[in-house]
Amino acid sequence: xxxxxxxxxxxxxxxxxxxxxxxxxxxxxxxxxxxxxxxxxxxxxxxxxxxxxxxxxxxxxxxxxxxxxxxxxxxx
Numbered sequence: 001x002x003x004x005x006x007x008x009x010x011x012x013x014x015x016x017x018x019x020x021x022x023x024x025x026x027x028x029x030x031x032x033x034x035x036x037x038x039x040x041x042x043x044x045x046x047x048x049x050x051x052x053x054x055x056x057x058x059x060x061x062x063x064x065x066x067x068x069x070x071x072x073x074x075x076x
Contacts, residue, residue, distance in 0.1 A: 010030075010031035010032060010033070011031070011032070011057050011058050012028060012029065012030060012031070012057070013028075013029045013030075013031060013032040013034070013035035013055055013056060013057040013062070014026050014027065014028055014029060014035065014055075014056045014057075015027040015029050015035045015038050015039050015042070015053070015054075015055060015056075016052075016053070016054040016055075016056060017042055017046070017050055017052075017053055018050065018051045018052040018053070018054075019049055019050060019051060020049060020050070020051050020067075022051070032055060032057045032062055035055045035057070035062075036055055036063065039053050039055055039063070039065070043065060047067070050067060051066070051067050052064065052065065052066050052067065053065045061075045062074070062075065063075060
């Protein structure tokens with residue numbers, strides 16, 4: 001199954017941005033793949049303002065990035 005087909009039947013995901021101040025912003029995303037793409041873009045755009053970025057699907061964290069870490073951590 002390719003990237004073009006992953007959205008079919010895939011559960012929705014949420015992108016959670018946690019700012020340095022602790023303020024959270026939760027952004028609904030269609031499938032998890034799209035949430036990961038949006039998360040990568042947020043890290044590149046706003047990385048210095050963010051403490052943590054999480055991708056959540058079905059109430060479970062799928063991946064997490066914390067400030068100062070070089071890459072994503074898979075958590076699911």
